[in-house]
Amino acid sequence: xxxxxxDTDVAIIGLGAAGGVAAWPLAQAxxxxxxxxxxxxxxxxxxxxDELRNNYREWPQAVQKxxxxxxxxxxxxxxxxxxxxxxxxxxxxxGTTLHYWAQSWRLNPWDFKVVSETTRRYGASRIPKGSTxxxxxxxxxxxxxxxxxxxxxxxxxxxxxxxxxxxxxxxNIFEGPRAREYPMxxxxxxxxxxxxxxxxxxxxxxxxxxxxxxxxRTYQGRSACMYHGFCNKGGCHVDAKNSPAVTTIPKAQxxxxxxxxxxxxxxxxxxxxxxxxxxxxxxxxxxEYFQPAKVVLLASYTYENTRTLLLSKSVAxxxxxxxxxxxxxxxxxxxxxxxxxxxLFPRNLNTWYGLPAQGMGVDDFADDNFDHGPLDFIxxxxxxxxxxxxxxxxxxxxxxxxxxxxxxAWKAFIKENADRTNTAYLQKTTLPYEDNYLDLDPxxxxxxxxxxxxxxxxxxxNEARVAAFIQDKMDAWYRAAGAIEVLRGPLGVMGPTxxxxxxxxxxxxxxxxxxxxxxFSHEAPNLGVLGASVMGxxxxxxxxxxxxxxxxxxxxxxxNNWKTIAK
Amino acid sequence: MKGDDDSISRRELLKRAGxxxxxxxxxxxxxxxxxxxxxSQGPVSITREPLETLTMAxxxxxxxxxxxxxxxxxxxPGAVEARAxxxxxxxxxxxxxxxRQAYAAGxxxxxxxxxxxxxxxxAALAPADQDRVLQDVAGGVAPGLPNGTFFNLVRAHTIEGTxxxxxxxxxxxxxxxxxxxxxxxxxxxxxxxxxLGSAARTNHKSAYDYPMFTRARD
Numbered sequence: 160x161x162x163x164x165x166d167t168d169v170a171i172i173g174l175g176a177a178g179g180v181a182a183w184p185l186a187q188a189x190x191x192x193x194x195x196x197x198x199x200x201x202x203x204x205x206x207x208x209d210e211l212r213n214n215y216r217e218w219p220q221a222v223q224k225x226x227x228x229x230x231x232x233x234x235x236x237x238x239x240x241x242x243x244x245x246x247x248x249x250x251x252x253x254g255t256t257l258h259y260w261a262q263s264w265r266l267n268p269w270d271f272k273v274v275s276e277t278t279r280r281y282g283a284s285r286i287p288k289g290s291t292x293x294x295x296x297x298x299x300x301x302x303x304x305x306x307x308x309x310x311x312x313x314x315x316x317x318x319x320x321x322x323x324x325x326x327x328x329x330x331n332i333f334e335g336p337r338a339r340e341y342p343m344x345x346x347x348x349x350x351x352x353x354x355x356x357x358x359x360x361x362x363x364x365x366x367x368x369x370x371x372x373x374x375x376r377t378y379q380g381r382s383a384c385m386y387h388g389f390c391n392k393g394g395c396h397v398d399a400k401n402s403p404a405v406t407t408i409p410k411a412q413x414x415x416x417x418x419x420x421x422x423x424x425x426x427x428x429x430x431x432x433x434x435x436x437x438x439x440x441x442x443x444x445x446x447e448y449f450q451p452a453k454v455v456l457l458a459s460y461t462y463e464n465t466r467t468l469l470l471s472k473s474v475a476x477x478x479x480x481x482x483x484x485x486x487x488x489x490x491x492x493x494x495x496x497x498x499x500x501x502x503l504f505p506r507n508l509n510t511w512y513g514l515p516a517q518g519m520g521v522d523d524f525a526d527d528n529f530d531h532g533p534l535d536f537i538x539x540x541x542x543x544x545x546x547x548x549x550x551x552x553x554x555x556x557x558x559x560x561x562x563x564x565x566x567x568a569w570k571a572f573i574k575e576n577a578d579r580t581n582t583a584y585l586q587k588t589t590l591p592y593e594d595n596y597l598d599l600d601p602x603x604x605x606x607x608x609x610x611x612x613x614x615x616x617x618x619x620x621n622e623a624r625v626a627a628f629i630q631d632k633m634d635a636w637y638r639a640a641g642a643i644e645v646l647r648g649p650l651g652v653m654g655p656t657x658x659x660x661x662x663x664x665x666x667x668x669x670x671x672x673x674x675x676x677x678x679f680s681h682e683a684p685n686l687g688v689l690g691a692s693v694m695g696x697x698x699x700x701x702x703x704x705x706x707x708x709x710x711x712x713x714x715x716x717x718x719n720n721w722k723t724i725a726k
Numbered sequence: 727m728k729g730d731d732d733s734i735s736r737r738e739l740l741k742r743a744g745x746x747x748x749x750x751x752x753x754x755x756x757x758x759x760x761x762x763x764x765x766s767q768g769p770v771s772i773t774r775e776p777l778e779t780l781t782m783a784x785x786x787x788x789x790x791x792x793x794x795x796x797x798x799x800x801x802x803p804g805a806v807e808a809r810a811x812x813x814x815x816x817x818x819x820x821x822x823x824x825x826r827q828a829y830a831a832g833x834x835x836x837x838x839x840x841x842x843x844x845x846x847x848x849a850a851l852a853p854a855d856q857d858r859v860l861q862d863v864a865g866g867v868a869p870g871l872p873n874g875t876f877f878n879l880v881r882a883h884t885i886e887g888t889x890x891x892x893x894x895x896x897x898x899x900x901x902x903x904x905x906x907x908x909x910x911x912x913x914x915x916x917x918x919x920x921x922l923g924s925a926a927r928t929n930h931k932s933a934y935d936y937p938m939f940t941r942a943r944d
Contacts, residue, residue, distance in 0.1 A: 207939035211890040350922030386915040512915040550889040550908040577906035
């Protein structure tokens with residue numbers, strides 16, 4: 160029998176991007192919160208500017224839970240099952256926000272209304288066949304106040320492009336109307352990003368610096384960014400990257416009502432006969448504990464959210480927790496963010512320093528910002544170029560067919576060109592489909608003997624067409640800026656990624672969604688789910704800020720309805 | 727100033743390694759004063775460090791592979807001066823332990839193929855013959871070395887050992903960073919240092935020359 164711990168109001172599983180944000184409004188409102196985190200604390204002294212360790216080896220974290228739970232993957236139910244060597248996420252207080260790029264976008268209004276807006280503008284026949292996409296249960300304006308709270312509480316730098324309907328060409332004119340400016344100006348440009356902005360403007364496009372959870376100036380007592388070049392899968396040595404580990408989690412701890420439990424490897428969520436959640440079972444160093452809680456918020460990661468629910472079988476939920484409608488694991492997709500474009504320039508770009516969030520974006524071809532009437536797809540992509548290069552990756556550059564891959568001719572090539580290449584980051588609309596889903600792998604298990612998550616998914620025609628269209632645009636942008644060679648990467652497959660959506664989708668209809676519009680289970684009323692696993696569309700931008708805004712909204716709903724939900 | 731940076735950092739490295747007797751003298755000279763010293767085009771005189779993982783025969787073959795992958799030529803020092811083989815030898819006992827068996831099998835197969843096809847162990851062949859053997863290994867033609875897998879493994883590790891942080895035993899004298907013009911690890915970068923046409927001053931430092939950081943497992 161597991162050791163039974165003292166009761167608490169709320170147990171949060173995972174203190175990463177989403178759980179780490181939710182803890183703060185809950186603790187602030189007076190609730191007792193236990194945060195169960197598989198990893199440990201890491202601080203700025205752990206974040207050396209060391210490319211080999213950060214980008215090629217294991218990170219400094221003490222716990223490598225995710226690395227033992229890499230999902231398996233197959234492109235369809237009949238296809239062979241493969242398994243990637245590594246998991247892109249990490250375990251620590253703050254989770255992957257410790258080493259993420261920190262791009263902190265709001266979704267655009269269209270992303271909330273893909274079905275109704277597509278139908279209105281082009282007709283229902285334009286929704287791709289087999290897609291299970293739905294409108295979100297609310298629109299952009301419902302989430303705007305929570306985007307605002309997160310931007311100000313954790314600190315997001317950026318340039319507003321639309322304040323209450325007034326557009327500002329210095330920012331993204333296609334963004335949804337925001338209530339006010341960002342709390343900090345955008346990160347500075349580099350010579351390279353300025354050069355790209357000039358080229359985009361020449362094409363008649365609308366370039367803008369993107370939003371980042373990174374301080375462009377001192378904010379809430381933390382330093383401004385040092386632009387030192389090790390942010391890409393690197394932690395911040397001056398705490399300028401606004402992970403919950405340095406923002407909302409310490410704030411919540413100061414209330415005295417957040418207890419952070421590290422090295423807590425959660426295995427199952429427990430329920431009673433009536434189907435209400437009673438608490439969480441976890442393992443630390445081989446010892447099993449039961450943390451009773453009036454409410455449980457599941458905030459691990461998309462793959463682990465689905466997996467934890469499917470592993471939590473009971474009399475009330477024989478097919479897994481909150482899965483009596485068979486929706487856990489459905490509507491899965493990973494972001495269409497491959498199919499990159501790489502360019503070679505005839506001059507040094509001086510991008511040895513900077514960071515992925517120090518870049519220039521173009522949204523003219525994202526979402527429904529352009530007429531799709533004559534096109535054969537819906538959605539689009541955000542074009543993003545940035546200043547970020549380190550020596551090993553630079554020496555490993557593509558040789559554009561101009562040199563062999565080793566020997567003196569190769570050496571001469573990289574000596575001349577190591578600082579003359581750039582790869583764009585192209586995030587594109589991705590939709591859920593009937594036959595793309597997550598479940599438990601029947602064979603592969605983690606070190607505790609529990610099945611890992613299995614991905615069965617592939618990109619469809621709509622994703623391939625968006626990718627080709629966006630690659631054309633990126634090609635044109637690079638050439639307008641003087642590129643002499645441009646290469647295109649492949650679409651790839653839906654393997655484990657940092658942008659994984661669905662599995663516990665949010666919506667009003669319990670037959671097609673796991674959680675309701677507030678993020679609480681349609682079946683277990685005191686179970687909430689946080690993270691991009693509740694998102695039904697991806698937009699053309701990083702999911703983290705949206706996951707955090709939703710987490711805050713779910714936490715606030717819990718506070719406002721505590722008596723009803725907690726009983 | 728550049729020389730000062732180099733010597734400070736080198737002293738740090740040697741202190742950490744506790745191996746002052748094994749300075750690769752040739753590499754130090756050519757790296758610290760690339761303009762003054764004429765580019766070395768022939769085999770360089772390198773004092774090899776005591777082996778930690780590889781056998782002597784394996785190390786001979788690996789050194790010879792590194793010398794052909796990133797040669798010492800008119801563009802300056804290569805993987806030998808960077809001590810890429812030393813980096814790999816150390817890492818195979820630690821972070822790259824899972825590749826140890828691949829090296830044992832791969833290097834043995836390489837020597838066997840070199841002997842069968844060219845009449846001598848790989849390290850004893852002339853550079854042109856070594857290149858032909860490596861082309862066959864990369865192309866998956868050599869028996870026991872399918873699909874170029876071993877070649878790609880050694881190539882990736884040689885790049886790590888030439889362009890990675892010197893803390894891990896490679897990139898000695900910062901020869902890899904100087905080759906591609908990487909201005910070095912720093913903790914603050916100003917706007918001027920990111921402009922087109924300007925380059926930051928070369929800063930020969932390892933990440934762990936900055937005392938604020940906890941050292942990595944190496």
